[in-house]
Amino acid sequence: MVFTDEQLAIKSQQGDKQAFEELIRRYQKPVFTICCRYLGNSQDALDAAQETFIRLYNKLALFDGNNTFRPWLYKITVNIAKDLIKKRKPWEELDFSIKSDLGDPQANIELTQVQEEISKALLKLPEKYRMAVILRHIKELEYQEIANVLNLPLNTVKTHVRRGRDMLRIQLKEVEL
Amino acid sequence: MNECMNIYELIQKELDGELTPEEMELLDKHCSHCFTCQEIRQDFYQTIYGLRNLPELEPGEQLIETIMNTIYSKSPAQKSIPSKSFTGIVAGLVLFCSSGIFLLGSVLISLIAGGLLYLGYENSSLGFIENIVYWLTYGYNLLSVFKNVFNNPYSSLFLVTVLLLSMVSFAILIMLLYSRRIINYENV
Incomplete structure (x- = not known):
């Protein structure tokens, strides 16, 4: 029998270890991907993903079964990734903007040239636009869901996404893909 | 030029799936004779297509193990x-x-x-x-x-x-x- 995310979350609330493990199994890639695309570094992304699931476990009691699980988890992910960026030293930031280690062979990622350029361009976006674009066009969330995740008004989210993808378009045009 | 600015707005709306049939018709009609807007529209398509097709990244098997150990081993x-x-x-x-x-x-x-x-x-x-x-x-x-x-x-x-x-x-x-x-x- 296949349980929905919400059912698994409720079962985890009741102390079902297997249910919680299944939740991690389902969401480890999406959470890690959001962190990686936002932070631009696989080690930081791994730390953030780990922290996300630990915080998820600690906050499970707050989950209301009537809500959708996915945006709720992404909200935790976004908060943790943002915290991590705040703690970063300026020189680390500079380093990340120059090179992207998303193609780390350890993570078995083979990026085509186009994908690599898009990843790099994404990391050059201002943070607020970057997260909005990731949630909208990589995780394909609805605008209202993004507004809830980022805790921003709907119109602000739309503006962030539109400006972000416009900047991406211009950057990608410059590298002549 | 002013028309192109309006068309740019329509392209953005198209990417969000918010275009009405009339607006879609207007957009198609304009792009059929305006090379600049047509190019911008194509570039946007490529950008969004590229973003959607970025691979989902694999954190490695040790992530689940680490999390489960951290939570359940009463460390x-x-x-x-x-x-x-x-x-x-x-x-x-x-x-x-x-x-x-x-x-x-x-x-x-x-x-x-x-x-x-x-x-x-x-x-x-x-x-x-x-x-x-x-x-x-x-x-x-x-x-x-x-x-x-x-x-x-x-x-x-x-x-x-x-x-x-x-x-x-x-x-x-x-x-x-x-x-x-x-x-x-x-x-x-």
Whole structure:
């Protein structure tokens, strides 16, 4: 029998270890991907993903079964990734903007040239636009869901996404893909 | 040019799937004769297509294992995290005890030092009770000297500065520990 995310979350609330493990199994890639695309570094992304699931476990009691699980988890992910960026030293930031280690062979990622350029361009976006674009066009969330995740008004989210993808378009045009 | 600005807005709306059929018709019609807008539209398509097709990244099998071990192995790192109120109470108690020890220590040191002065300067041929009385008297006198320090503006300023600096360092230490916890465990 296949349980929905919400059912698994409720079962985890009741102390079902297997249910919680299944939740991690389902969401480890999406959470890690959001962190990686936002932070631009696989080690930081791994730390953030780990922290996300630990915080998820600690906050499970707050989950209301009537809500959708996915945006709720992404909200935790976004908060943790943002915290991590705040703690970063300026020189680390500079380093990340120059090179992207998303193609780390350890993570078995083979990026085509186009994908690599898009990843790099994404990391050059201002943070607020970057997260909005990731949630909208990589995780394909609805605008209202993004507004809830980022805790921003709907119109602000739309503006962030539109400006972000416009900047991406211009950057990608410059590298002549 | 103004028309192109409007078309740009329509392209953005198209990407969000918010175009009405009439707007779609207008957009198609314009792009059929405006090369610039047609190119912008194509570039947007490519960008969005590229984003959607970015591969989902693999964190590695050890992630699940690490998380499950951290949560369920009752490791001190997760299980013994003190609550906010507990941290506050401990910080308050430490501060209170430190002040108490500081005060008590000053009195005791004065009394002991007074006693030592007494032993150093006086003949101890007196009886036991008198010895104790003199001991305490000398101690009390030294305590008065300590008290007099506060009457001297420079000495008291120095003492107050030292005291304030200690308190500020202590407060910074507590805040650092506390903020670390807030960062890690703030509300969702």
